[in-house]
Amino acid sequence: MDMKGTTALIEVRDIDGAATKDLRRRVLRNHIPGLPADAPSDDFPDTWHLGAFRDGHLLGVVTGFSEEAPGHPGVRAQRFRFMAVEPSAQGSGVGSTLIRQVIERARSGGDRLLWANGRDTALDFYTGLGFEAVGEMFTDPLSLLPHHVVLLRL
Numbered sequence: 001m002d003m004k005g006t007t008a009l010i011e012v013r014d015i016d017g018a019a020t021k022d023l024r025r026r027v028l029r030n031h032i033p034g035l036p037a038d039a040p041s042d043d044f045p046d047t048w049h050l051g052a053f054r055d056g057h058l059l060g061v062v063t064g065f066s067e068e069a070p071g072h073p074g075v076r077a078q079r080f081r082f083m084a085v086e087p088s089a090q091g092s093g094v095g096s097t098l099i100r101q102v103i104e105r106a107r108s109g110g111d112r113l114l115w116a117n118g119r120d121t122a123l124d125f126y127t128g129l130g131f132e133a134v135g136e137m138f139t140d141p142l143s144l145l146p147h148h149v150v151l152l153r154l
């Protein structure tokens with residue numbers, strides 16, 4: 001099923017954490033077998049999970065919660081993790097639609113900053129949405145991939 005180039009509308013809505021796991025595993029954990037696809041932050045009291053659907057198919061997921069951004073103590077911030085888009089749908093607007101909803105959610109909730117540990121392979125995606133890559137590159141201890149903090153002032 002190739003979703004690229006489709007013009008069908010993307011609908012974003014809250015989903016259960018359990019519904020994020022399949023995309024997380026296939027998209028973010030495919031390079032190291034057995035790597036966990038969850039984290040304690042999945043169960044924080046204010047954790048939310050968003051899903052992006054096209055024609056009823058779940059094509060993208062992201063999870064977020066309140067956490068101060070590195071270097072910005074005392075500033076209300078929202079962090080997101082586990083951003084994953086179905087491989088056949090990548091590049092067709094699913095991820096940017098999801099992030100725009102995340103931005104709206106954080107802004108309307110009173111947060112001043114939105115941030116994530118972004119894979120270097122996705123940095124252009126984030127900067128294209130207005131994020132800046134801040135600080136030094138670091139290797140994520142679980143995925144073993146190079147990352148930067150990506151930060152958006154709301």
Ligand SMILES: CC(C)(COP(=O)(O)OP(=O)(O)OC[C@H]1O[C@@H](n2cnc3c(N)ncnc32)[C@H](O)[C@@H]1OP(=O)(O)O)[C@@H](O)C(=O)NCCC(=O)NCCS
Binds near residue numbers: 027028085128
């Ligand atoms: C990175 C990812 C979330 C982006 O979602 P997506 O649905 O593919 O992105 P979109 O189609 O909304 O693309 C929006 C823009 O970003 C660009 N873009 C998307 N992925 C990109 C990437 N990895 N590198 C550079 N640019 C990218 C697109 O070309 C598009 O540019 P345009 O507006 O000039 O056309 C998705 O490709 C993905 O899941 N990748 C693998 C897992 C991953 O890296 N997750 C992020 C971990 S931090």
